[in-house]
Amino acid sequence: MSRYANNPQAIRNLIRPTEVHRDVYIDQEVFELEMKYLFANTWVFVGHESQTPNKGDYFTTEIGTQPVIMVRHSDNEIYVLHNRCPHKGTKIAIDRTGNTGKFFRCPYHAWSFKTNGCLLAIPLRKGYKDTGLEESESVHGMAPVGAVKNYRGFIFARLNKDGPDFESFFGESLSSFDNMVDRSPEGRLEVAGPPLRYMHRCNWKMLVENQTDTCHPMVAHESSAGTAIDLWEKMDKPEGTQKPMAMEVIAPFMSPYEFFENMGIRTWPNGHGHTGVHHSIHSDYSAIPGYFEQMVEAYGEERAKAILGENRHNTVYFPNIMIKGPIQQLRLFTPIAADKTLVESYIYRLVGAPDMLLERTAMYNRMINAPTSMVGHDDLEMYERAQEGLHSDGLEWVNVQRLYQEGENFDEITVENGTTERQMRNQFHAWEKYMTLTMEGDAQ
Amino acid sequence: MTTPTRDDLIDFVYEEARMLDDGRFDEWLDLWTHDSYYWMPLDYNQEDAKHVTSLLHEDAFMRKLRVERFKGERTFSQKPKTRCHHVLNRPFIDHMDEEKGEYVTHTAFHYVETRLDDQILLAATARHELKLIEGKLKITHKRVDLLNSDAAFGNIQMFL
Ligand code: FES
Ligand SMILES: [Fe+2]
Numbered sequence: 001m002s003r004y005a006n007n008p009q010a011i012r013n014l015i016r017p018t019e020v021h022r023d024v025y026i027d028q029e030v031f032e033l034e035m036k037y038l039f040a041n042t043w044v045f046v047g048h049e050s051q052t053p054n055k056g057d058y059f060t061t062e063i064g065t066q067p068v069i070m071v072r073h074s075d076n077e078i079y080v081l082h083n084r085c086p087h088k089g090t091k092i093a094i095d096r097t098g099n100t101g102k103f104f105r106c107p108y109h110a111w112s113f114k115t116n117g118c119l120l121a122i123p124l125r126k127g128y129k130d131t132g133l134e135e136s137e138s139v140h141g142m143a144p145v146g147a148v149k150n151y152r153g154f155i156f157a158r159l160n161k162d163g164p165d166f167e168s169f170f171g172e173s174l175s176s177f178d179n180m181v182d183r184s185p186e187g188r189l190e191v192a193g194p195p196l197r198y199m200h201r202c203n204w205k206m207l208v209e210n211q212t213d214t215c216h217p218m219v220a221h222e223s224s225a226g227t228a229i230d231l232w233e234k235m236d237k238p239e240g241t242q243k244p245m246a247m248e249v250i251a252p253f254m255s256p257y258e259f260f261e262n263m264g265i266r267t268w269p270n271g272h273g274h275t276g277v278h279h280s281i282h283s284d285y286s287a288i289p290g291y292f293e294q295m296v297e298a299y300g301e302e303r304a305k306a307i308l309g310e311n312r313h314n315t316v317y318f319p320n321i322m323i324k325g326p327i328q329q330l331r332l333f334t335p336i337a338a339d340k341t342l343v344e345s346y347i348y349r350l351v352g353a354p355d356m357l358l359e360r361t362a363m364y365n366r367m368i369n370a371p372t373s374m375v376g377h378d379d380l381e382m383y384e385r386a387q388e389g390l391h392s393d394g395l396e397w398v399n400v401q402r403l404y405q406e407g408e409n410f411d412e413i414t415v416e417n418g419t420t421e422r423q424m425r426n427q428f429h430a431w432e433k434y435m436t437l438t439m440e441g442d443a444q
Numbered sequence: 445m446t447t448p449t450r451d452d453l454i455d456f457v458y459e460e461a462r463m464l465d466d467g468r469f470d471e472w473l474d475l476w477t478h479d480s481y482y483w484m485p486l487d488y489n490q491e492d493a494k495h496v497t498s499l500l501h502e503d504a505f506m507r508k509l510r511v512e513r514f515k516g517e518r519t520f521s522q523k524p525k526t527r528c529h530h531v532l533n534r535p536f537i538d539h540m541d542e543e544k545g546e547y548v549t550h551t552a553f554h555y556v557e558t559r560l561d562d563q564i565l566l567a568a569t570a571r572h573e574l575k576l577i578e579g580k581l582k583i584t585h586k587r588v589d590l591l592n593s594d595a596a597f598g599n600i601q602m603f604l
Contacts, residue, residue, distance in 0.1 A: 096594075193496025194487055197596035224520035227512045230507070246506060342596055347497060358495045365497045367506075371597040372484060372499045374513055377521035380599055 008436035020399035022390045025203040031338035039064030040159040041434040045321045047191040056099045073115040080157045081117045086138040091412035117142035172273035176315035180325035195344040198371045202383035204335040211314040211322040212423040214260035217253045224374040225253035252281035263418040271318025271430030273423035280313035282326035341343035345369040400424045461530035469511040528602040529556040545576035567591040
């Protein structure tokens with residue numbers, strides 16, 4: 001029974017100003033439409049250019065549920081190709097990363113392709129003589145995605161050929177990427193090691209919403225952050241002992257509501273937004289020896305202070321990533337099914353900055369985002385309980401009403417109380433827009 | 445104990461696993477020196493614990509935190525509690541330095557973790573670096589390599 005396909009109105013009916021229908025999270029048809037429309041109409045994060053530093057280097061990933069290859073071609077440009085042989089569909093590369101040399105060669109019948117996807121050769125080509133192969137789509141080789149953009153090293157792609165251009169889709173929200181990259185004295189980031197991979201049995205949007213949910217840390221993470229603070233206070237230690245790095249990282253999760261209210265949330269059009277406008281849980285980290293001096297040398301004192309003074313906590317780029325500038329981290333939420341999401345947490349080195357910064361970044365990642373992390377455990381527990389709970393017929397709607405104001409205009413940039421759920425509403429507004437943007441039919 | 449025999453070292457590794465299976469975490473914490481680390485790399489053959497991500501790299505404070513958290517009233521991912529089960533191969537003794545009182549063992553094992561209707565099975569190897577201190581063996585470093593450390597897991601909640 002198809003309820004939502006080719007029925008934009010049915011999709012719109014799932015979103016109310018202050019509520020979201022549970023089908024948005026649990027319905028497999030809605031999920032498939034998300035893959036077909038939402039993930040095809042928007043600019044989706046693929047990878048970082050430092051993951052493919054040399055010609056022929058490639059990296060395999062997904063855009064939504066579409067397998068793609070990011071590869072550096074002989075002209076040094078990065079291409080994003082569908083990971084599918086134009087002959088019979090075989091995935092061309094299955095290693096997560098590698099170097100293919102000058103061309104890809106399909107392991108099934110050895111059709112080969114340049115690293116920009118163009119068909120290079122077919123064995124026994126004479127078998128296609130006079131068969132009209134020139135007219136088939138296969139002859140074009142591995143299909144590139146609709147559009148690719150390298151923004152300061154971060155590679156985004158749009159599956160559809162036509163659609164919103166990169167700049168108008170992201171607009172001023174790119175300032176969070178700028179700030180993260182500017183924190184390197186050389187203005188450059190490099191991926192540091194493989195990402196953490198964490199499987200979540202819940203809908204991908206629960207994770208994205210959680211990135212700006214500031215009312216949960218002191219509740220869900222009391223078990224780890226609260227216990228850490230207790231332990232530290234009870235510990236025998238000389239007066240004035242410096243907090244270890246791990247405590248600096250974990251303790252702010254217990255900050256009171258007031259702290260989060262005052263930090264502020266900024267929302268941008270198209271579903272993007274960030275917490276930590278005035279301060280954040282990253283604000284009070286100790287200075288890393290020598291780093292500020294390097295920044296002053298690179299940018300001058302005023303600009304260095306401005307860069308480091310930004311304490312954005314979580315920036316959500318709709319649809320499915322979050323970045324943390326002050327800790328140089330990116331989390332990618334890849335949908336697998338309505339109730340299954342792969343979370344990958346990447347960290348980056350600030351090129352030219354002291355190693356100790358990277359040490360803190362790596363520590364943050366494993367302490368908060370690993371499948372072995374005490375903090376991540378309680379988040380996942382909540383998502384999975386929600387995924388199960390939403391099957392209850394007791395109530396069909398999810399509430400996202402906190403600090404709602406009538407007539408909210410999501411085309412406007414706003415800064416509000418840091419506990420607002422406006423950013424979630426902003427995401428659902430964008431969700432509805434891109435879900436229905438190219439959907440046929442308005443059958444009622 | 446003045447000089448541990450091979451059997452003493454092997455028994456130590458088995459006893460550690462049993463403490464974890466029995467949930468005797470406070471006893472388990474006492475097996476470690478104060479400056480020891482418990483490390484689970486993320487990457488196959490990983491060398492650097494600090495500047496790339498690991499699954500775990502925990503000092504005495506973090507291990508204690510983990511244990512206290514297990515006991516906590518508001519530890520939602522531990523309601524109900526996880527249980528674990530180790531099956532160990534006989535440990536290899538890779539290194540014995542009786543003069544310094546330093547020993548290294550290498551143990552292949554299977555680890556099962558269960559909670560509610562879920563059960564996961566992991567294959568791993570543990571490298572224990574042990575030191576004889578005041579007649580007792582203590583762990584100075586423990587490295588656990590999961591066979592599939594790069595796979596996407598759900599929650600892994602206990603110590604391996
Ligand atoms: S499927 Fe790739 S060459 Fe035949
Ligand atoms: Fe959380």
